[in-house]
Amino acid sequence: MKKRRLFKILSKADRGIVLDMADEIKKRTEVVVIKAPEKALAMIKMREPVKESLFYLGEVIVTETTVSVNGVNGTAVAMGDDYDKTLAMAIIDAAYNGNLFADETVLLELEKEQIAREEKENAMFMKTMVNFKSMDSGEPV
């Protein structure tokens, strides 16, 4: 699984689930915190469509941390200031890097639920799609 996908699932997951996953890894491995969770800024780089140039939209607060699990490093960066969840994400990432996170089923199940929820929310918004009707002779404009 690509890192992007892994972190998207973990970011969108309830913190309790992520913490439980990390606790399970901690029970059977040696976890060392290399860089304790701390807040930092990430500047958002955007491309504008008029001249296709880059500009900075603004910043977001993130929490970053690095750990090692059985000597293999893992890292996490997540918007917000949830230190515990970000640390748990880094532990999962390290376990993933060290092939100590064998079963992806849980992640895939979480992803399925997340997509389903967003698709339902999307359906609610798509009900506001406009169906234009021509007000003249009935011919389409």
Add this chain to the structure above:
Amino acid sequence: MAYVAVSGGEEAIEESIKLLDYYRSGTEKDLELEVIEKKMSLLVDRVMSEAGLYAPTYAALALKQCEGSTDEAVFLLRAYRSTLKRNFYTTVTDTRNMRMLRRISAAFKDIPGGQVLGATYDYTHRLMNFNLKNEDAKALHRKMIDKIESQDKEEITSFGRVSDELKKEGLLDIYEKHDEKPFDVTENLLEFPAKRSARLQTLSRADTGFISGLAYAVLRGFGQVHPTVGELRSGYVELEVLYTNLPEETIYIGEILLTEVEAFNQAEDKNQLKLASGYGAVFGRNENKAIAMSVLDRELETGGDYPPQDEEFVLMHGDCLEMNGFISHLKLPHYVTFQSKLDAVRKTRGKKNE
């Protein structure tokens, strides 16, 4: 009276700061951050946008701390931001993949993917709803969760921009993507002529009222003719940073809600065979600010004699913190300078009376 240079007032200042709590103490009910963040989201969006910092919970806290003053809340967020290290820059964020909540066009009725109104106050009757005086918040929350759960899933698809269609027809100029490092107004003093990246960053974090007023002035004749909103879209955009030591991998760090606008105008060419567009993008759901930004982007691109076309006028006077800081300083003691002015007037009057 002679010159009066003074010091002191420390105790009064301390008591004055303590007294601010008096204004937050009018009820025993607490104003929970979650309530501000979730139910005053347009205010939170505005504060985040003007602070240039996307942090909804912190914006809610700032608003709670300063009784809902947007300029004080912006000040607090900017001050807090300055205590943090900037360790990351996101990869280039592509709003084409926005998870859309609203998308409209005033230029074309048929746009790729269709027009989606989303949630908007545009068509509401502005009548006070007195039922909200005693609202069952739990029931409302449950009702919306049930509503979402009862929906049939609809796949999320991304759509091209309205301007893409005009570019295909040759009605809008096409530019090659270029990756010149953007100018950062948070780290460098603005220089004129300002780079496009400096202009967009400055406008995006500008005071909503200031740029709305300037855009209104443009529409009233102090600028170009009436632009048309080619596309206005609001939705969630995903942010990523590079994964350490693995440059081909990225970390998804979260998503932000933003509004972006492209407004179409006539281009400057003699024969008026082309259109030109202005761009606006702001944090949150702040449509009028995004539209105002797109109007001013185009005005500054063309330039001219009117104030909204003067980049120093527009870009140097719209920062919420700077403008309010400078105006606010007028309240501080100016005893010496004012006495000097007073003396000058008195002397002049004295000479006239001689």
